[in-house]
Amino acid sequence: MDSVTASLEVSGLAFAYPxxxxxxxGVDFSIARGERVALLGPNGAGKTTLVLHLNGILSxxxxxxxxxxxxxxxxxxxxxxRKVGIVFQDPDDQLFMPTVREDVAFGPAAxxxxxxxxxxxxxTALERVGMAEFTDRPPHHLSFGQRRRVAVATVLAMxxxxxxxxxxxxxxxxxxxxxxxxxxxxxxxxxxxxxxDLPYALELCPRALILSDxxxxxxxxxxxxxxxxxxxxGHRLELPFGFDPRSVPVPEVRP
Amino acid sequence: xxxxxxxxxxxxxxxxxxxAVAAVAVSLRxxxxxxxxxTAPLAGLVAAFIFAVQxxxxxxxAGTSGHLLGGALAAILVGPYTGVLCVSVVLLMQGxxxxxxxxTALGVNITDMAVVTTVVAYxxxxxxxxxxxxxxxxxxxxxxxxxxxxxxxxALAFTLLYWxxxxxxxxxxxxxxxxxxxxxxxxxxxxxxxxLTVGAVVAVRPDLVYGARGLQQKLKLRVNGELVxxxxxxxxxxxxxxxxxxxxxxxxxxxxxxxxxFVSFYASANPDGLExxxxxxxxxxxxxxxxxxDSPLADYGVKDVDDARLSGGLAGxxxxxxxxxxxxxVFWAVRRxxxxxxxxxxxxxxx
Amino acid sequence: xxxxxxxxxxRHGHSPVHALPPHTKLAATFAFxxxxxxxxxxxxxxxxxxxxxxxxxxxxxxxxAGFLLKRLLIEVPFVAFAVLMPFVAEGERVEVLGMSLSVSxxxxxxxxxxxxxxxxxxSVLLASTTELRxxxxxxxxxxxxxxxxxxxxxxxxxxxxIADEMRRMRIxxxxxxxxxxxxKHWGVLAKSAGALFIRSYERGERxxxxxxxxxxxxxxxxxxxxxxxxxxxxxxxxxxxxxxxVCLLGWTx
Numbered sequence: 037m038d039s040v041t042a043s044l045e046v047s048g049l050a051f052a053y054p055x056x057x058x059x060x061x062g063v064d065f066s067i068a069r070g071e072r073v074a075l076l077g078p079n080g081a082g083k084t085t086l087v088l089h090l091n092g093i094l095s096x097x098x099x100x101x102x103x104x105x106x107x108x109x110x111x112x113x114x115x116x117x118r119k120v121g122i123v124f125q126d127p128d129d130q131l132f133m134p135t136v137r138e139d140v141a142f143g144p145a146a147x148x149x150x151x152x153x154x155x156x157x158x159x160t161a162l163e164r165v166g167m168a169e170f171t172d173r174p175p176h177h178l179s180f181g182q183r184r185r186v187a188v189a190t191v192l193a194m195x196x197x198x199x200x201x202x203x204x205x206x207x208x209x210x211x212x213x214x215x216x217x218x219x220x221x222x223x224x225x226x227x228x229x230x231x232x233d234l235p236y237a238l239e240l241c242p243r244a245l246i247l248s249d250x251x252x253x254x255x256x257x258x259x260x261x262x263x264x265x266x267x268x269x270g271h272r273l274e275l276p277f278g279f280d281p282r283s284v285p286v287p288e289v290r291p
Numbered sequence: 292x293x294x295x296x297x298x299x300x301x302x303x304x305x306x307x308x309x310x311a312v313a314a315v316a317v318s319l320r321x322x323x324x325x326x327x328x329x330t331a332p333l334a335g336l337v338a339a340f341i342f343a344v345q346x347x348x349x350x351x352x353a354g355t356s357g358h359l360l361g362g363a364l365a366a367i368l369v370g371p372y373t374g375v376l377c378v379s380v381v382l383l384m385q386g387x388x389x390x391x392x393x394x395t396a397l398g399v400n401i402t403d404m405a406v407v408t409t410v411v412a413y414x415x416x417x418x419x420x421x422x423x424x425x426x427x428x429x430x431x432x433x434x435x436x437x438x439x440x441x442x443x444x445x446a447l448a449f450t451l452l453y454w455x456x457x458x459x460x461x462x463x464x465x466x467x468x469x470x471x472x473x474x475x476x477x478x479x480x481x482x483x484x485x486x487l488t489v490g491a492v493v494a495v496r497p498d499l500v501y502g503a504r505g506l507q508q509k510l511k512l513r514v515n516g517e518l519v520x521x522x523x524x525x526x527x528x529x530x531x532x533x534x535x536x537x538x539x540x541x542x543x544x545x546x547x548x549x550x551x552x553f554v555s556f557y558a559s560a561n562p563d564g565l566e567x568x569x570x571x572x573x574x575x576x577x578x579x580x581x582x583x584x585d586s587p588l589a590d591y592g593v594k595d596v597d598d599a600r601l602s603g604g605l606a607g608x609x610x611x612x613x614x615x616x617x618x619x620x621v622f623w624a625v626r627r628x629x630x631x632x633x634x635x636x637x638x639x640x641x642x
Numbered sequence: 643x644x645x646x647x648x649x650x651x652x653r654h655g656h657s658p659v660h661a662l663p664p665h666t667k668l669a670a671t672f673a674f675x676x677x678x679x680x681x682x683x684x685x686x687x688x689x690x691x692x693x694x695x696x697x698x699x700x701x702x703x704x705x706x707a708g709f710l711l712k713r714l715l716i717e718v719p720f721v722a723f724a725v726l727m728p729f730v731a732e733g734e735r736v737e738v739l740g741m742s743l744s745v746s747x748x749x750x751x752x753x754x755x756x757x758x759x760x761x762x763x764x765s766v767l768l769a770s771t772t773e774l775r776x777x778x779x780x781x782x783x784x785x786x787x788x789x790x791x792x793x794x795x796x797x798x799x800x801x802x803x804i805a806d807e808m809r810r811m812r813i814x815x816x817x818x819x820x821x822x823x824x825x826k827h828w829g830v831l832a833k834s835a836g837a838l839f840i841r842s843y844e845r846g847e848r849x850x851x852x853x854x855x856x857x858x859x860x861x862x863x864x865x866x867x868x869x870x871x872x873x874x875x876x877x878x879x880x881x882x883x884x885x886x887x888v889c890l891l892g893w894t895x
Contacts, residue, residue, distance in 0.1 A: 053498065091855055114857060122855045129848040132799070134775070143856035145863030194856065296679045297757025304679075319787050332850040335796020336843050339804055342797060380793045387668070387777065388769045393761045394675045491836020492843075499843065 043069045043198045043226035044103055049089060050250075051097030059085035060097065061250035067198070069104075072220075072227040074237035074258060077247035078272035083230045086247065087200055090228075091120040104197045118147055121196030125203045127183035131175035136167065136186055139175055143194040161193035162186075165219050181212025185219065198226040205233045234262055234275050238284060246271055259284075293385070294400055294449075296393030303456025308398030314406045315379055321372030325501060333499055337365050338377040340488075345381065359477060360445055362408025363416070363438035364485045367430075368492065370501040371413040378405035399452055407448040412441035416502055430502060431490040438485035442478035446470040653770040658877070659703035660771045663870040664780030666878035671768045673882035677889045678760045683753040685892035689760065695884055696763050703771045713766040714759065725751065774798055799849070804842045811838060 045066040052058035059082040067073050077083050088094040089101055092108045101108040103119050121143075124130045133139040140158045149157060162168045165185040175183055184204070191199060204220070205213050213236070220227060220240055231237050237244055237258055244258040248271040254261055261267060262281035268274070275281065299307075322334075341361030361381070365374035382400045386392045392400045416437035423429035450467045457466075493500050659667075681688050700710060772780070778798070782791045857863075870878075 088851070093851055093854055114859070117855060117857045120855075122852075124848065124852050124855075126848065129845075130852045132849055132853065142853075142858075142863060146857035146859065150864075190856065295754060295758035296675055296761035297683075297753050301680065315787075315790070319789055322789060332796050332800075332846045333843060334793050336800045336804075336839070336846055338793050338797035339800035339842075340839065342801065343804065376790060376793055377797075380790055380797060383790075384794055384797065387671075387765060388774075393679070393758065394672055394765065395679045395761070488836045488839050492840055495840050496843075 042066045042102070042105075043071070044090065044101075044228065045105075046086075046089075046101050047099055049086070049097065049099035049101065051085060051089065051094060053085075059250055060089075062099065063247070063250070063252055065245055065252050065255060067226060067228060069197075069226055070224065071243060072229070072241045074241035074244040075228060075230045075247055076232075076234065076237060076244055076261075076271075076273060079232075081247045081271075082250045083247055084202065087122060087202055087230060090198075090200055091117050091122060114147070118143075118194050119197040120200060121191030121194055121198070122200045123184075123187050123191050123202065123204065125206060127180070127187040128176070130187040130190060131183060134174055135172050136162070136175055136178075137171045139186065140190050140193045143190060147194065157193050157195075161189040164192055164223065165189045166215070179212075181208050181215065184208065184212070184216065188216075188219065192223070192225075196225060198228060199223065201227065201229045201231075203231055203233070204229060205231065205236045234273065234281075235279055235284075238262055238281055246273070248272075293382075293392030294396040294403075296395050298393070299396060299399050299452060299456040303452060304395055304398055306398075307402040307452065310406070311379070311398040311401035314375055314401070318372040318375040318379075322370070322376055325370035325373045334369050334373050334377055337361075337368050337374075338380050341365060341378060342381045342384065345385070359481045359484065360404055360408050360442055361481075362405065362445070363412035363434065363441045363481065364488060366409045366413035367416055367434050367437065367485070367489055367502040368500055371409055373501075374409040374413070375405050378409060403445055403448050403452065408441040408445045411444040412437040413502075415440050420502065427490070427493050427497075430493050430500070431486050434489040434502070435482045435486035439478045439482035442474045442481050443471050446474035652773055653705060653709060655704055655771070657703045657771070659699060659767075662874055662878050663783075664772050664776040665783040666870045666875050667768055667772055668777070668780045668784060670878040670881050671764050673879070674764050674885050675761045677882055677885040678764075679757055681757075681889045681892045683749060683756070685895065686752075686756075688888050688892035689756040691888045692760050692885060693763075695881060695888075696760065696767065699767055699881060703767060705767065705770050709770065710763065710766060713770070714762055796846070796850075800842060800846050804838065807838055807841045807845065811841075 047064050047066075049060055049063040050058075051060040063082075063086060075083060075086070085094060090103070090108070092101075092110075092113055095108070103116055106112050106116060106119070108116050131139050133142055137158055140161055141154055144154055144157045158171075159168065162171060165188050167182060167185050167189060170178060170182065170186070175186060178186065188199075188201075188204075201220075204216060208216065217236070217240055220229075227241070229237065229241055241258055244254075244256065244261050245252055246254040246261065246267070253271055254264075254267055259281055262275065341364065345359060345361060360378075362374060362378050365377045368374075369377065379401050382392060382397065382405060386394050386397055386400075416433045419433035419436055420429060423433065447467075447470075450463065450470050453466055454463045489500060489502075678689075678692055681692075700707070769777075778791055778795050781794070782788070
């Protein structure tokens with residue numbers, strides 16, 4: 037993988053929280069532009085800690101994170117935060133403005149966009165997630181699935197280099213789950229999807245990483261990793277009842 | 292203890308306004324070091340907490356009203372500078388939104404409830420933490436005592452302000468007795484809530500308690516299965532800050548001296564309106580004899596203070612005095628903190 | 643969550659007062675209170691005129707009298723103090739209805755009551771015609787240091803979070819059969835304070851991280867530019883100017 041075209045490059049990342057709890061013990065991986073990668077791992081594996089390193093909210097341990105070749109650090113923070121769009125697990129945490137429009141406009145406005153250009157950004161972002169007609173509604177009046185889509189739009193409006201989704205399918209009913217998958221497939225950005233939802237990972241991401249005990253334990257084709265029973269058991273990953281990854285047609289790899 | 296409009300005379304209101312502005316300015320500079328991205332919302336939460344706590348008002352006989360103050364909690368959780376800012380924000384928003392505390396009395400209220408409580412509480416807290424053995428229990432005990440003392444201290448400060456600038460000549464003895472008496476009781480409640488909150492936070496998220504930063508262990512990272520020390524490079528950013536802090540402190544002192552001096556000049560050149568009218572109408576029969584007496588201080592009874600010149604002069608003295616105390620307290624605290632930072636790695640090995 | 647876009651003090655409406663830009667209203671309120679406070683307390687009629695001015699504003703803002711009066715209850719502790727003043731103050735005394743009252747105490751009580759009440763009314767009018775978010779924008783526009791505005795906005799957001807968490811904890815307590823009755827249970831409630839603090843913090847922390855991730859760096863980005871025209875400024879400043887005239891008359895008459 038050529039490092040020049042890599043959207044995200046993490047090397048030797050280790051980190052402990054100020055209260056002494058250590059979450060990462062040296063993480064290495066890299067994601068090429070346009071790839072869709074799933075980051076799998078049991079609870080407490082350090083997934084959220086890793087995500088918070090990607091845009092420099094956490095720092096101070098060892099190792100480096102590079103986004104499109106740019107090292108994450110104080111001097112490029114604004115640029116990094118524009119390039120890395122994180123969709124958090126709970127849309128209620130992500131949506132804090134009084135209307136959908138203002139919420140989606142928050143990121144680009146913080147980056148200095150104004151007037152018609154800003155409106156255009158907001159409109160396209162909402163269209164991409166199919167929420168254009170909800171512009172002036174307060175977010176807390178929307179359904180959970182709609183709120184998650186707006187949360188994705190708030191990040192898309194910043195035109196990120198890489199989209200990081202934390203548990204995108206949690207609490208979604210099957211229909212909303214499928215709608216979100218369709219939206220994610222239609223986007224042409226690099227995606228890192230952090231999830232427990234193994235079928236969803238298989239459906240959307242050709243490649244997967246397993247994060248366990250603060251290090252990358254496996255990196256390969258999602259279908260192959262999920263079919264490796266020993267590997268899965270070793271890292272407390274369990275497929276839902278009755279689901280067999282070998283019986284599912286592997287989605288063709290689309291660049 | 293929120294002072295309404297028209298309660299304290301104009302010179303004192305302006306003087307305390309100057310003190311408040313200086314204190315907030317100094318705190319704004321200092322807070323940049325205390326606050327980082329992850330603790331900024333903590334400051335907001337502390338402010339919200341204090342807001343809620345201050346809504347519980349008990350009427351006090353000859354004072355205005357009494358309630359929990361929250362300055363100690365703020366100083367211990369987010370640090371003294373940010374603590375001053377938090378309480379000031381609370382007072383500002385209470386004035387605007389709830390009309391609790393007059394807008395023109397904002398200076399009085401900030402000086403009394405934000406600066407005095409925070410500085411007293413933090414000084415006591417730091418002193419105790421230094422004496423007591425290191426540990427979570429000491430943090431909780433120190434918070435209790437700091438909060439307990441900070442409330443009567445604010446009551447005293449209020450009494451002092453009232454003595455110099457009150458628009459009604461209620462006997463200072465009565466005010467002091469009522470204010471301090473009631474506020475010792477309130478101090479006990481404040482101490483309990485502060486200690487419980489700080490104790491709970493220290494137990495679960497010690498990284499959130501500013502006053503407990505000395506407790507943190509030196510970090511170890513395990514890279515490739517082996518224990519490796521964190522490189523020593525990053526935490527020490529002190530030297531540059533030290534110089535700028537001293538500068539800020541001196542600048543703050545000079546500014547408040549100038550402002551206070553200006554105010555006292557203004558006050559003595561133009562006797563306060565209310566007093567002028569009062570004396571024209573012969574309502575207050577004040578004596579001027581002390582000006583020529585051998586020992587002026589001996590004559591400074593309570594009621595004499597509505598002499599415009601004296602009250603103006605005292606306003607200046609008080610303003611500068613409070614600023615010096617506040618500035619020194621904060622400065623001392625900063626130095627203490629730096630001291631513990633330097634010492635802590637060595638000490639942790641013995642823990 | 644949609645926090646912070648409406649508060650209980652705010653009274654929704656579309657009056658000319660509601661429509662004024664927030665910073666002009668803040669400036670006008672502040673100027674008005676300063677003028678009121680610097681009026682001599684002997685000019686009783688001036689305070690009456692101020693009250694008429696405020697009544698005019700309340701009328702224009704379509705804020706009903708009952709609403710205003712209810713909000714004025716905040717003043718009760720000061721009223722209690724003011725009522726006591728004539729009894730405890732020193733100096734010359736007069737006989738009223740068989741009670742010996744201090745003259746300076748009476749003046750002091752009148753002073754605090756009149757000025758305090760006018761100040762409270764002005765603030766209540768401001769809060770009931772201006773949304774919280776607008777107020778913060780107004781403070782930002784009036785060049786309040788951004789750090790203070792930031793703390794204030796977090797404070798308001800956390801106000802909702804705390805209320806929300808308190809409700810959840812109460813439900814959790816009550817569904818396990820606990821009910822706060824009397825002093826005996828205060829200990830439990832006090833202990834919940836610490837837990838409440840951490841829960842609220844961690845919830846707010848997640849919101850904050852989401853904001854930071856979208857480029858928030860201490861001040862809310864301006865999405866809809868609010869500017870005040872000259873006409874709006876002069877409209878807002880009518881109140882303090884009228885008050886100033888009254889005040890000057892109070893000094894000269």
